Amino acid sequence: MRTISPQLESHLQGVVTNHCFVWIIRCSNQQILGFTDHDLPLVVKSIKCEPQSGMNSSEAHSKLGLSISGSEIEGALVSDRIREEDIENGIYDDAVVETYLVNWNEPAEQLFLQSWTIGKITRSGVKFVAEIKGAAAAYDKIHGRRILRQCDAELGDQRCGILSRDPRYHAHGVVVAVDGADMEVSGLENYAADWFLHGSFTWTHGRNINAKSKVTLQRSDLIRLRDEPVFAVEAGDEFEILAGCDKSFSTCKAKFTNSVNFRGFPHLPGNDAAYSYINKDMNFDGGALVP
Template sequence: MIPIPKTLESHLQRTVTTHCFAWIIRRQDGVALGFTDHDRPLLVSDVMCELQTGMTGSEAATALGLSIDSAEIEGALSSLAIDRADIERGLYDGATVETYLVNWSLPGDNVLLRRSGIGKIACSDGKFTAELKSAAAGLNKIHGRRVMRNCDAELGDRRCGVNAADPRYFAEGRVIQTDDAAFLVTGLEHFRSGWFDNGHLTWDSGANAGRTTVVVSHAANRIALRDIPTDPVAVGDTFRIIAGCDKSFAQCKAKFANGVSFRGFPHLPGNDAAYAYVSGGDEFDGGPLVP
């Protein structure tokens, strides 16, 4: 049960009320943005909430228990505080949204109805829609290790053990020709084609400086990215690229000589073995299934 201040509770019991809704978005970088569906700005929880932003909230049901309730918040990108580029850069990923019921005639009388995390964000036709997830959504996340054939570590992290700063596994390059998500570059001449497949590229300069994306393919001096960069890439932009890993035991041994630190379970029979057609040629004698 949500505790409601006595003054607000008394106000809501009147025949005529002066209440509205306000939303405060708190990003992980410390920035807090406030919005309201009222026709004038309101100071709520020490955050000035903008008026008439086109912000609306869908109906949300809250129930006892651990079930995940969700809602949506949407609005036009007319507010100067919300920039589509910031959304695409991921500045709103992991942000929290606080929903308040406010007595607009006395904004100090308010109650926090819910605190949600931002899930998926979609932008189209000058509007954005953000999915809000309750705290129970965290219970849906996988915690601990999973028994799977492929490795669940990230290349270069503590569990992997590979030194990503080793010159064999990274390169610094420069763009010499652009084509959407594919580029011709210099700096990769000493690496064979495919070495950076599934790798990560971080821009060091240009409009996309600081952003990281996944490399889909690497062939000679041409690389293709999974996502088209948010801002245009220009000739001369520099980057740092790290070798790719497909998480397989075979590549871990052959490419990185790191089989002893492999974080998967390649020798355990999986569903393919359990549901395969029975034949006399299959032998599960405890020996390795993957060379």
């Protein structure tokens, strides 16, 4: 139950009101941003909130029980503190958004409305839309291990056991030239084609520094990425790349010689086996389903 101060309650019951909305965004990197739909700066919770930032919110809806409530924040990249590259690089992923109703004539008279978590962010040009979710969204996440045929570890993490800096699986490269979505590169001459397919790609030098993507095509002198970089790639931009893993048992065994650390259940019969008709080619004798 929200508690409204007597001053704010008296103001809201008046014939003329001076209220506005304020959004305070607390990012995972400890950065805190404040915005308001008022036409002058406001200080709320000791945070300076930018006026007329181009942000507005859709109607928020809340539900009883464990149903996920949500809303959207829509805006334009008109604030110097909201940068396109930060959105692309995930700075706002899982950030906390606090919304307040504020008497702009007396900012100390404020009412905390709701706390949300930023989910999916989409953008088009200078416009962005951020989906925000209520606390119940945490119950929709998967916690713990999942029983899957494929591995649920990430290549190079503690459960995987592979050293991500091992030169067999990790490389540095430099862009030589750019042709549309394809980049001519140097530094991968000693690796087979598609060795880094579906692998992690990180820019280490240039305007896209720290941005990440996945590799969709790789040759000894050619790279193609899944996500188009925010800024144009230039010759001389540097990157690091990690070998690709499709999380299958056969790849773990043959490519990484790491079957002992495989975190999936490759011998688990799937629905195709459970619901198929018995025939002479099916032999479920308890033996391994995957060689």
